[in-house]
Amino acid sequence: MSRDRDSGRSSRLRAVLGGFLFFYLGFIVLVILANVLWLGRPGAGGGPSPWTFLWSRPDLRAGLWSSIRLSLVASTITSCLAIVLAVPSAYALSRFRFRGAAVIDTIIDLPIVVPPLLAGVALLIFFRQFPVGRFIEQHIVPVVYTRTGIVVAQFFVASAFSIRAVKAAFDGVNPRFEMVARSLGDGPFRAFRRVALPLARNGIVAGFVMTWARAMGEFGPIMMLAGATPGKTDVLSVSAFLNMSSGHVEASIAIVVLMIGLAAGALIVFKKLGGKGYLW
């Protein structure tokens, strides 16, 4: 009797919890569906669908392709730089107890939490008004309103992601492994290369993928620092914005659908690799 009542209660609880969960899930799925369907729906007055229209306009198509190429190249360069920085930084954060570690940890998370657009404004001030930034701008490489600026803007935010994800990967490797390696004769560098690095490899690759996805989606800081010059600094997200502003909704929605696909792919790879520690 009471078992029946209990199982009745527990199934009601499941229904309630499931209701909440599916409400949100349904919301996401419907939003995605709305965009995909919109691209294929018949045009006003029986005209071509937005997708067909997009393919019929070589100028829009070419712009889209160049944005895709630019995004891919910039994000890949950014992710490579970020991971090169993240592996040693994250290893240090994961393995060494030092004073101020908590402060450093917080500072490193700042670029993730600060509103992206404002991060871009801050970067602009750094390169235009601050001596160090001005020196870089004038004597090393011009950043503001250039393609380099795209990478710098992406790097500023995405590196924080890399460090987070790679630190989680190193945290998942028992330091005793390195200890055993060292008792067998490895110096600290060799133990890092032969033990910690291979054991954290999946997590590092996952971090790379997530960093790349984040760089692909970056918008605010790029707008501010690199500008939104069509054909020059219009990465996919900027291009979507420009196309919305100029009335080419179909191009924007195509980018939306493409980005959703990329994001889903990145998440699947990330989770397959057992990645941890991301924070949008």
Added chain:
Amino acid sequence: MIAVRRLSLTLGEFVLRDIDLDVAEGEYFVLLGPTGAGKTVLLECLVGLHRPAAGTIRLDGADVTSAPPERRGIAYVPQDYCLFPNLTARDNIAYGLAGRNRPRAEIEARTGELADWLGVRPLLERRPLTLSGGEKQRIALARALAVRPRLLLLDEPLAAVDPSTRDEVCGELKKIQREGRTTVIHVCHNFEEALTVADRIGILRDGRLVQIGSPRDIFRRPRSAFVARFTGAANLLPGEWADGSARAGGFRFPAGGRKPGRGWIVFRPEDVEVRRGREGAEAPDDGEAEKAKRTGVVTAVSDRGPYLRIEIRTAEGLFVAAVSPRDERIGGLTEGENVEILLPFDRAAFIEDADDGEERSPRRSS
């Protein structure tokens, strides 16, 4: 071989205080202590994982207190073995030699030799994840021995071993020490295990080495109530002794030429004799005889296989006796029966210790 002097360290809730420890070349030394005593921390200190706050560690005369682990030549088999999961058993064993860029032929020869010695040749191409606990342990031992360490440290090597193969593994460890002429420090919390393998035992309590000696010595002459209890000497009578005679509770018996003192008089359960008593008859207290007699009531009998553990309540408190199940005088003994217990004076250990040796603050495992 290894000489530790006044080593102290605080690590979170683990504390080591003034550890003095010498282990001789080729010796099998067991560090024994309850969970949380700091055994693993001490071991990790010897490997070089923690830098001590004070004290020195010398290896063959050279001060290695602040030397990094790779310069110590101390191999280490952690409790969970820590086999590199991304390498095959073969590559695990070869790890140290490969890191030293030894010629491939030498690495293969040494790996094969150890694999045969420890009987793991069929496992060489397997990955650690597919190995059983005992197999992992052999691979971890082979990996540690491959670099011909000066000293081998084993952290709870029998913790994950099936009780039925415990003796076999103990034999294996002794073989490594004897045939491989390896100096071994082995950490455990089980006195029986220590007795099986140790040449000498050091007992650690709350970060202090409270007694070091041969297994016999620790078994027969515990120096504190704690050691007595930890090694299973369950019968501790508070007492005092002077002028060749001792008093403990209602007992009086000879104390040899012992200096006057007070503390505990200890009888091991296996030294306590039990006989069926006559109902209600109080045995005469023949003070200066060979054995003290007391009557009591059996409160528990548990069959431990090789022996029966019997608890007897007497006027002096609870006594524990371990007797052979073949002992005909107590055949079929059950709870509630009246018995007579005999404590042989010549087996008593005298401990000058105010502390009662009970564990008060069990702490997290190391």
